[in-house]
Structure formats: C-alpha cells, structure tokens
Amino acid sequence: MFVASAGPLGEGTGGAVRYYSLARYALLDALRLFGVGRGHRVLLPSFLCREVLAPITMLGATPCWYEIEPGLTPVGSPDMWPEAAVVLAINYFGFAQDMAPFVAYSHRTGAKIIEDNAHGYLSRDAQGRWLGTRAPLGLFSLRKTIRIPDGAALSVNEALLVKGLPEQLPFDENGLHQAQVLKTRMRHIPLIGSRLLRIATFTARGIRKYKTGSAAPLSDPLLETQIGVAPNPWIGLLSAVAQLDNGSEIVRRREAYSRCALEGQRCGVAPVFTILPDHCVPYGYPFRGDDSGCASMRRVAGRMGFDLVAWPNLPNVFERPFPAYYRNVFMVNFLW
Numbered sequence: 001m002f003v004a005s006a007g008p009l010g011e012g013t014g015g016a017v018r019y020y021s022l023a024r025y026a027l028l029d030a031l032r033l034f035g036v037g038r039g040h041r042v043l044l045p046s047f048l049c050r051e052v053l054a055p056i057t058m059l060g061a062t063p064c065w066y067e068i069e070p071g072l073t074p075v076g077s078p079d080m081w082p083e084a085a086v087v088l089a090i091n092y093f094g095f096a097q098d099m100a101p102f103v104a105y106s107h108r109t110g111a112k113i114i115e116d117n118a119h120g121y122l123s124r125d126a127q128g129r130w131l132g133t134r135a136p137l138g139l140f141s142l143r144k145t146i147r148i149p150d151g152a153a154l155s156v157n158e159a160l161l162v163k164g165l166p167e168q169l170p171f172d173e174n175g176l177h178q179a180q181v182l183k184t185r186m187r188h189i190p191l192i193g194s195r196l197l198r199i200a201t202f203t204a205r206g207i208r209k210y211k212t213g214s215a216a217p218l219s220d221p222l223l224e225t226q227i228g229v230a231p232n233p234w235i236g237l238l239s240a241v242a243q244l245d246n247g248s249e250i251v252r253r254r255e256a257y258s259r260c261a262l263e264g265q266r267c268g269v270a271p272v273f274t275i276l277p278d279h280c281v282p283y284g285y286p287f288r289g290d291d292s293g294c295a296s297m298r299r300v301a302g303r304m305g306f307d308l309v310a311w312p313n314l315p316n317v318f319e320r321p322f323p324a325y326y327r328n329v330f331m332v333n334f335l336w
C-alpha cells in the first residue's frame with residue numbers, strides 16, 4: 001500500500017534537506033560534508049554519466065572505479081574494490097541497489113557511503129525504505145521525476161552530519177539553464193504547448209543530426225570538470241514538489257513500465273531488469289536493443305507521449321574499454 005502524501009525528503013534520521021538546481025551540487029556538498037578534498041579518492045561505478053565527475057574534480061579529489069554487471073549490480077566482491085574515502089551507490093533507473101556490499105566495503109575501509117538516488121524519487125526498496133535515505137547522505141535529482149526547469153536535493157540521514165550543512169541557498173532563477181526556461185515557457189502555452197515543444201525538439205534534433213551526425217547533443221568533456229549553472233534551486237521547486245500527487249505519480253510510473261514491458265517484448269528488446277519489484281517507482285523503462293528494436297521502441301514511446309534516450313553519457317577517464325553491455329542501454333523516459 002502506498003501513502004499518497006508521504007515522500008522521502010526530510011524523513012531521514014537527521015531529517016535535514018538542502019535543495020539545489022542540480023544533483024551535482026548536492027553531491028558537491030555531500031563530499032564536502034565528508035571532508036573530501038585534494039588527494040582523496042572517491043569510488044564510483046564505471047557505469048555512470050560523466051557529469052557526476054564534476055563535483056569530484058572541482059574538489060581536487062580523484063575518482064577510482066568498481067565495475068557493474070549487466071543487471072546493474074557491482075561486479076564481484078567489495079573486498080576487491082580499491083580503497084577510497086567515499087563510495088557512491090547508485091539506484092539505477094529508480095531500482096533499489098542492494099546496500100549490503102557498500103556497507104561491507106565501508107566496514108572494511110572506513111569509507112563513507114553516499115546513496116545516489118538521482119533517478120529514484122518516490123521509489124522504495126523491498127523493506128519499504130525510501131531510496132535516498134539508506135545511507136548517511138542521499139542525492140535526488142527531482143527534475144528527473146517532476147517536469148520542472150531544475151531541482152535536486154541532498155537528504156542528510158545522520159543527525160551528526162546536520163551541523164556541518166551549509167545554509168539553504170535562496171530559491172531563485174540564478175541556477176536556471178536558459179534552454180530549460182525556454183522549454184518550460186513553450187510547454188505552458190495553452191492547448192498547443194506540448195505539441196509545439198515536441199515539434200521544436202524534433203526539428204532541433206534533425207538540425208543537429210545534419211550538422212554533427214548525432215541527434216543527441218555531442219558529449220562535452222567539460223561536463224567532467226564544471227557544472228556550468230549556479231547551484232541555487234528554482235523558485236517554484238518546493239511548490240512543485242508539494243503539488244505532485246505522489247500516489248498517482250507512483251501508479252502512473254508503474255503502469256507505464258508494465259505497458260512498456262509488454263511493448264518491449266513485441267519490439268524484441270531486452271529489459272535491463274527482469275521484474276518490477278513491489279515498491280519500485282521507475283525513472284523509465286530501461287532496455288537493451290539493436291537499431292531496429294530501438295526504432296520500434298521510439299515509436300512506442302512517442303505514442304505514449306514519452307521520449308526515448310540513450311543512457312549514460314559515459315565518462316572519458318576510465319582506463320579500460322567499457323564492456324559492450326554498457327553501450328546499448330536505452331530508456332523510455334516517463335517524465336510527463
């Protein structure tokens with residue numbers, strides 16, 4: 001049974017939350033709270049977006065890596081992972097990561113755990129615990145769940161860490177990305193807004209493909225070193241979070257997932273996760289597929305009013321070639 005009004009933010013042991021424009025800033029403050037700086041190592045899964053590296057680089061720290069299985073759990077035993085000051089556990093696509101290997105690693109090395117729940121606002125694990133509250137610090141990228149220009153949060157789940165937290169930054173327009181402002185304005189044009197935005201996006205992708213050979217924006221190495229916009233959260237963030245009907249949103253996402261799973265079988269693509277666990281609230285429908293499966297799923301996504309994206313935008317710095325199964329993951333994005 002889901003409770004319609006309850007949400008994960010503020011429910012950690014410490015109960016403190018700070019809001020930002022992007023989850024990268026939440027990670028920056030999380031690393032600072034753990035005293036990470038020059039010379040420290042931060043252990044990350046090698047299957048992640050290159051953007052996540054920026055806060056680590058900005059603090060002068062060094063990333064080190066653990067690898068990920070096709071089912072998006074860590075490869076092998078945490079006894080083999082390199083030593084680091086902090087380790088990041090990611091709930092990919094809103095599916096709960098098993099925290100046990102991270103706790104074991106933390107016991108062995110003294111590393112602090114950050115739960116990266118950028119994808120999983122409203123999602124819970126098999127025990128009913130909110131994702132993002134299962135480690136001392138949890139990250140949320142709210143803009144990935146709610147259609148808003150920006151929005152992210154850091155959940156401080158350990159009372160002792162609260163006293164080191166900086167003041168909440170003002171909620172204003174400083175952190176806004178101009179492209180997001182334009183998209184939001186377009187979407188709010190009565191009656192035709194959503195359609196207009198879809199046509200504009202389709203046209204922009206076509207022009208980009210013609211000019212660069214890729215419909216998606218070319219991956220920018222600067223994403224690994226800079227964040228690019230200010231950290232201040234958007235002025236409308238808290239009311240957007242309050243207005244979200246959590247119960248309906250949970251049902252909507254789970255229903256969209258079930259429908260995509262059926263369509264996925266028809267299109268011949270393979271789901272990344274074989275089941276949708278009871279309390280999971282998915283970011284989207286992640287799958288692996290070839291060009292033709294992807295083209296079919298893109299049509300399915302379009303009919304459902306959704307977008308299809310490739311994920312992730314892998315970092316450049318990993319020493320070894322990535323396994324092939326890192327490079328064929330796509331997601332029907334349930335953002336509404």
Ligand SMILES: Cc1ncc(COP(=O)(O)O)c(C=O)c1O
Pocket residue numbers: 021022023024025048049051052090116118119141152
């Ligand atoms: C797993 C994960 N963590 C963190 C982030 C950063 O989120 P944001 O774009 O809000 O900074 C992303 C997305 O880039 C992500 O996919």
